[in-house]
Amino acid sequence: MTLDRLSIPFERAGVAGTVDVEVGVNDDPAAYGCPECARGFPWCRATVEPPARGYADALGWIQLVDWEQAGEGFLIDPFAPLGEVSHPFGFFGFAPTMFDAPHTDRPLHDSDFIAHSFLCGLGPEPLGSRFEADAILGFSWGFHVRGGEFEIDGPAPLGPEAWDVHLAYLHESHPRWTFLPNLGG
Numbered sequence: 251m252t253l254d255r256l257s258i259p260f261e262r263a264g265v266a267g268t269v270d271v272e273v274g275v276n277d278d279p280a281a282y283g284c285p286e287c288a289r290g291f292p293w294c295r296a297t298v299e300p301p302a303r304g305y306a307d308a309l310g311w312i313q314l315v316d317w318e319q320a321g322e323g324f325l326i327d328p329f330a331p332l333g334e335v336s337h338p339f340g341f342f343g344f345a346p347t348m349f350d351a352p353h354t355d356r357p358l359h360d361s362d363f364i365a366h367s368f369l370c371g372l373g374p375e376p377l378g379s380r381f382e383a384d385a386i387l388g389f390s391w392g393f394h395v396r397g398g399e400f401e402i403d404g405p406a407p408l409g410p411e412a413w414d415v416h417l418a419y420l421h422e423s424h425p426r427w428t429f430l431p432n433l434g435g
Contacts, residue, residue: 256405260387260434262371263306269369271296271405273391276351288353292393292402296367298345310339310370311348312383314416317363324366324416326423338383338424339370357398364392364403366412373430383420384430385413410434 256271272295279288298309314324327350329340341348352363367389373382390412391404413433420429 254402254405256389256407258387258389258407260369262309262386265300265303265306268299269296269387269389270299271389271391273402273405275400275402276353279351279353282351284351284353285355287355288351290400291351291353292391292400293351294349294365294367294391294405296348296369296389298347298369300345304344306371307344308342308372309344309346309386310337310342310372310383311346311367312338312370312385312420313340313348313350313365313367314419315352315363315365317352318361324364324419326420327365336424336426337381338420338427338429352393358395359398361395362392363394364390366390366408366416368408368413368433373428381424381427382430383427385433388412388433408433 253272253274258269260267276288276291276293279286313327315327316324368385369387370383370385373384388408389405390408394401410433414431417429
């Protein structure tokens with residue numbers, strides 16, 4: 251199995267950490283909890299180190315995806331088994347792992363899937379009463395299909411402008427939430 255890897259260092263609440271990202275080909279759909287039609291598509295896993303110590307490590311992953319199978323332009327990629335939720339996170343917890351294995355049972359001849367995945371905190375006061383999300387870091391990953399052949403793209407780090415580009419949409423889709431600008435800032 252071929253894996254593409256990326257490690258992204260960060261600092262949160264005065265503690266250094268790392269996000270390790272792996273992107274690979276789904277050659278065993280059952281092992282990833284996917285239907286057989288997911289074979290050949292990529293999967294992505296991002297893990298946070300060190301493990302959580304407390305509320306300052308309450309983090310979430312906001313992933314936005316641009317794929318014509320889902321709609322037009324970048325949209326929040328929810329964790330579908332949870333149904334509609336009132337927050338923007340696909341995954342949330344203490345040092346949460348982000349996992350995605352996109353797939354479709356529709357034939358793909360020419361298609362592009364681009365994901366922007368952001369590790370976020372709950373703002374400067376994680377136990378406050380305000381609904382805030384501040385992006386700590388981000389990376390992109392995805393795939394292109396041409397003539398039925400897959401080419402995996404990424405993972406690659408995203409700069410601060412990538413988060414800021416999504417702010418208007420995030421505010422519109424989750425008006426109760428404040429999305430702080432400046433990735434990592």
